[in-house]
Amino acid sequence: MRVLLVVLLVFGSGFPAEAHVSDRAFVLLLPTHLYVWGGALAVAFSFAVMALVPVAPLRVMGRVRWRLIRLPVVPNIAFSLLSLGILLCLIIAGFAGSRDPLSNPLPMVIWTLWWVGFTLAHAAFGNLWAAINPWRGLYLIVIAVFRLDRWRKNPLFTYPTRLGFLPAIILFFAFSWFELVYISPQDPDLLATAVIAYAGLTLTAMAAFGARDWLYYGEAFSVFFRVVSWLSPLSPRPRDHDDGDDTARWLTLAVPGRSLLDLGVVRLSGLAFIVLVLSSVSFDGLSRTFLWVDLAGKNPLEFPGRSAVVGLNTFGLLATFCALLTVYVSAVLVGRQLGGFRETIVESLGRYVVSIVPIAFGYHFAHYLPAFIVDGQYAVRAASDPLALGWNLFGTAGMHVHAAILSNHASVQIVYNLQVAGIVAAHVMAVVIAHVLAVRQADTPKQAILSQIPMTALMIGYTVFGLWLLSSPTVG
Amino acid sequence: MSKKIRDSDPARGPQVTRRGLFKGAATVAGATVAGGLAGGYIPNALTRQALAQGDRPIKIGFQAHRTGIGATYGRWYERTTRAAVKLINESGGIAGRQIDLIIEDDGTDPKRGAEVVEKFANLHKVDVAFGTLFSHVVVGSAPRAGELKLPYFVVSEGYHVASGKLNRYVFQPGISDVRSQMTAISGWVLNNLGKNVTIIYPDYAFGYDHRDFFGAAVKAGGGKVNALIPIPPTESSFTRYFPRIPKDTDLLYHVMVGPGVLTFVKELGEHFGSNRPNLFGFIDSLEGADLGSPGLEFLEGTHFWEAIPRYAQPDDTRYQKIYRKAVGVTDDAKSVADAKDTPTYSHMFGCWETLFIIKRMMEQSGYRESTAGDKANFIETLENAHWFNEGIEHPQGPKQFNGKTHQSYARQNISKVVNRRLTRVHQTEIADSLYEPEADYTKMPL
Numbered sequence: 001m002r003v004l005l006v007v008l009l010v011f012g013s014g015f016p017a018e019a020h021v022s023d024r025a026f027v028l029l030l031p032t033h034l035y036v037w038g039g040a041l042a043v044a045f046s047f048a049v050m051a052l053v054p055v056a057p058l059r060v061m062g063r064v065r066w067r068l069i070r071l072p073v074v075p076n077i078a079f080s081l082l083s084l085g086i087l088l089c090l091i092i093a094g095f096a097g098s099r100d101p102l103s104n105p106l107p108m109v110i111w112t113l114w115w116v117g118f119t120l121a122h123a124a125f126g127n128l129w130a131a132i133n134p135w136r137g138l139y140l141i142v143i144a145v146f147r148l149d150r151w152r153k154n155p156l157f158t159y160p161t162r163l164g165f166l167p168a169i170i171l172f173f174a175f176s177w178f179e180l181v182y183i184s185p186q187d188p189d190l191l192a193t194a195v196i197a198y199a200g201l202t203l204t205a206m207a208a209f210g211a212r213d214w215l216y217y218g219e220a221f222s223v224f225f226r227v228v229s230w231l232s233p234l235s236p237r238p239r240d241h242d243d244g245d246d247t248a249r250w251l252t253l254a255v256p257g258r259s260l261l262d263l264g265v266v267r268l269s270g271l272a273f274i275v276l277v278l279s280s281v282s283f284d285g286l287s288r289t290f291l292w293v294d295l296a297g298k299n300p301l302e303f304p305g306r307s308a309v310v311g312l313n314t315f316g317l318l319a320t321f322c323a324l325l326t327v328y329v330s331a332v333l334v335g336r337q338l339g340g341f342r343e344t345i346v347e348s349l350g351r352y353v354v355s356i357v358p359i360a361f362g363y364h365f366a367h368y369l370p371a372f373i374v375d376g377q378y379a380v381r382a383a384s385d386p387l388a389l390g391w392n393l394f395g396t397a398g399m400h401v402h403a404a405i406l407s408n409h410a411s412v413q414i415v416y417n418l419q420v421a422g423i424v425a426a427h428v429m430a431v432v433i434a435h436v437l438a439v440r441q442a443d444t445p446k447q448a449i450l451s452q453i454p455m456t457a458l459m460i461g462y463t464v465f466g467l468w469l470l471s472s473p474t475v476g
Numbered sequence: 477m478s479k480k481i482r483d484s485d486p487a488r489g490p491q492v493t494r495r496g497l498f499k500g501a502a503t504v505a506g507a508t509v510a511g512g513l514a515g516g517y518i519p520n521a522l523t524r525q526a527l528a529q530g531d532r533p534i535k536i537g538f539q540a541h542r543t544g545i546g547a548t549y550g551r552w553y554e555r556t557t558r559a560a561v562k563l564i565n566e567s568g569g570i571a572g573r574q575i576d577l578i579i580e581d582d583g584t585d586p587k588r589g590a591e592v593v594e595k596f597a598n599l600h601k602v603d604v605a606f607g608t609l610f611s612h613v614v615v616g617s618a619p620r621a622g623e624l625k626l627p628y629f630v631v632s633e634g635y636h637v638a639s640g641k642l643n644r645y646v647f648q649p650g651i652s653d654v655r656s657q658m659t660a661i662s663g664w665v666l667n668n669l670g671k672n673v674t675i676i677y678p679d680y681a682f683g684y685d686h687r688d689f690f691g692a693a694v695k696a697g698g699g700k701v702n703a704l705i706p707i708p709p710t711e712s713s714f715t716r717y718f719p720r721i722p723k724d725t726d727l728l729y730h731v732m733v734g735p736g737v738l739t740f741v742k743e744l745g746e747h748f749g750s751n752r753p754n755l756f757g758f759i760d761s762l763e764g765a766d767l768g769s770p771g772l773e774f775l776e777g778t779h780f781w782e783a784i785p786r787y788a789q790p791d792d793t794r795y796q797k798i799y800r801k802a803v804g805v806t807d808d809a810k811s812v813a814d815a816k817d818t819p820t821y822s823h824m825f826g827c828w829e830t831l832f833i834i835k836r837m838m839e840q841s842g843y844r845e846s847t848a849g850d851k852a853n854f855i856e857t858l859e860n861a862h863w864f865n866e867g868i869e870h871p872q873g874p875k876q877f878n879g880k881t882h883q884s885y886a887r888q889n890i891s892k893v894v895n896r897r898l899t900r901v902h903q904t905e906i907a908d909s910l911y912e913p914e915a916d917y918t919k920m921p922l
Contacts, residue, residue, distance in 0.1 A: 025736070025737060028735060029738055029739060099579055099600075100554075100579035183585055184583055184588050186542075186581060187581065291710070299680050301680060301734045302612060302681070303545055305587065305588065306583060306588075307585050308585075400804075400813030401551070402814050403817065404811070404818065407548065407766075408816040409770050473710075473734065475545050
């Protein structure tokens with residue numbers, strides 16, 4: 001052994017950066033190629049079924065809407081004030097609570113319960129954010145305190161509607177960049193500061209342009225949650241305003257995604273927003289793959305961390321948006337030619353973009369599911385001791401977080417199957433919606449089918465891409 | 477700078493805290509309070525004074541990989557750290573002062589790591605910082621600790637500390653480095669598992685270290701390297717590389733890491749069937765992974781390095797038993813709270829041992845405040861330490877500490893997979909792991 005002692009080597013790397021067995025290690029043991037091609041076949045098959053079955057039953061099914069209960073008259077402002085109070089508590093916790101992002105309620109609530117869980121809730125229950133966003137309450141308090149009631153009735157400026165959803169697009173891109181590219185979005189201090197900044201910006205814009213217009217056009221999350229809520233089988237009727245109207249309404253039940261069929265033509269800025277939502281979550285998946293990290297010139301087995309790829313990932317986030325926009329526009333343009341549509345290009349682009357909404361949601365579900373399962377537990381644990389004072393408000397302070405769900409073969413397989421089901425179901429739904437919309441526009445069923453061939457090819461391609469993202473080795 | 481020890485004679489310290497530690501351990505782990513510590517924990521007289529004074533807590537910054545690629549390790553590092561802090565605090569704290577643990581997430585990112593070090597020093601004003609694991613984060617963070625003169629304890633097993641690349645304020649006393657681990661085990665591996673060796677390794681610096689060092693060890697030990705098979709880091713299927721393994725290979729040395737590791741083992745099994753060479757690897761490849769996982773059947777009968785046996789062994793010391801209970805791990809290497817959760821057992825003990833070394837050195841040096849003088853005393857006291865006895869504070873085993881390289885050396889274990897469990901078949905001596913030191917941090921100014 002003494003011979004060995006004189007061997008002088010410099011161990012440059014030491015502990016390897018990828019020295020752990022992640023959930024992807026177990027996913028890679030699965031026959032993922034069968035899932036990928038099976039998913040693609042399922043989407044293709046759904047198109048074939050659409051082409052063969054008569055459209056009339058679909059139309060009938062689409063029209064059906066059952067009244068469930070009459071919604072009680074509760075002023076939305078009460079909910080808004082309540083959520084404002086909760087947000088204030090979270091901000092305080094962000095500054096005063098634990099520095100550990102997994103023990104501080106602010107990052108856990110914002111990134112896990114709200115951004116992931118609340119989005120899922122919108123697809124199930126409709127536009128909750130319209131009723132409970134804290135901005136309206138904040139706005140009314142400021143108006144009341146500073147006696148600015150005249151601003152409420154006559155905002156300083158009229159919102160330039162020609163801008164459409166441009167402010168929401170810019171803000172949503174900034175949010176995505178903060179979440180996906182910035183090096184420490186979970187840091188409680190930074191996040192609390194970011195929330196305050198966003199609240200300040202929202203309040204200012206509401207004062208300037210009026211609450212109704214800003215929440216409709218400019219507030220990124222009002223637009224985002226409204227888009228997601230189109231998928232919900234539940235919606236309040238007859239009135240379905242997004243401004244939190246206090247009028248009592250009926251809660252109705254319809255086929256999921258039914259609301260997408262009522263939208264008509266979405267304006268171009270709305271189209272861009274929907275594409276941005278899908279491209280952001282897609283890029284989050286892509287940017288973690290070994291393929292992307294390798295393209296970035298980094299060794300995925302010693303991934304140097306977010307700070308090394310800020311510039312590249314900023315470009316990637318933008319490039320994914322541009323690429324997806326190009327592919328979508330191309331599919332619609334070719335489809336118009338094949339189907340011989342008489343409407344304008346802008347109308348066609350705005351009409352079929354709603355079929356992307358279920359895909360965006362499917363990606364959101366599949367992409368965030370593993371993190372939601374684990375971080376949701378951290379959120380519950382953090383709630384018991386929000387200020388790191390040793391409290392145990394809900395008896396969950398010492399709760400063991402079952403993170404092994406993602407490092408155990410059986411549970412990883414269940415999670416993976418749920419993710420695949422989410423992606424495939426979303427694309428099938430997209431095919432159905434695009435087909436129903438095409439049938440409305442086309443003169444003959446044949447034209448409708450022809451017009452949807454490019455879009456279906458896009459759906460199949462995106463299914464393969466999505467399932468490949470879920471099945472590829474990733475960093476972290 | 478001259479060393480100022482406030483305590484007149486550390487060896488005459490009171491026994492109350494020693495008992496307190498055992499009592500705390502008994503509370504935490506249900507252990508029997510019996511006799512004194514075999515370990516070298518010798519509190520000084522300051523303990524009683526400070527207890528009476530009710531001083532401010534000792535602030536320890538825990539730089540944790542809570543997010544990013546290190547999160548799996550970070551989770552068990554956090555659990556182990558909390559268990560150690562609980563035991564220390566219940567046993568009277570550090571010189572009677574409670575530990576106030578401040579956790580900051582570095583996102584497993586070196587730049588963020590340096591920012592966290594700054595926050596520890598300037599915002600939280602911690603007394604010491606500890607806990608960094610991943611080498612690239614250590615290398616990115618440690619220089620800032622040196623600039624800010626913040627004592628910084630890494631739990632990484634990287635060679636970066638002992639190599640002399642870092643600075644006077646950086647220590648790794650709670651876990652051995654990878655070079656010493658390989659130095660320790662290579663003799664036994666060659667003599668017992670075969671001398672015709674094929675090394676299969678990821679094609680980058682980490683793999684090169686294993687290739688070069690183990691390759692050199694094979695030659696020095698009279699063996700022969702039959703083949704070197706580098707695997708590109710982006711590879712997720714390995715079947716096409718296996719035909720390059722020569723048929724007369726006795727020992728296949730593998731150091732694969734990353735998400736492809738289970739596939740690697742599965743495909744290796746499909747390639748060889750029952751007629752395979754001996755296999756030896758580092759448990760780093762499978763930290764946090766259940767050996768009962770599908771695809772790992774092929775590992776039956778193969779050997780791994782372990783720092784501390786993941787599965788309870790018949791000859792475990794009572795310190796190991798106390799430690800295992802305190803960190804909530806069953807004899808079958810599962811979390812007590814979750815039968816599916818496998819710990820990163822060969823690394824996380826380093827957090828435990830590091831915290832007890834911080835405690836002991838603070839007490840021995842008479843550390844009170846985060847002043848230049850107290851920090852200098854603290855660092856010099858640690859640099860003058862040579863040995864940490866096996867005990868509750870050091871369940872992995874005794875540590876030989878080199879004050880010049882700021883690195884501890886320890887016994888290493890070689891375990892064999894038997895019935896999908898790791899069973900220790902050999903334990904090295906500390907002397908087996910020593911190499912010629914290449915650094916002397918004590919020459920750097922404080």
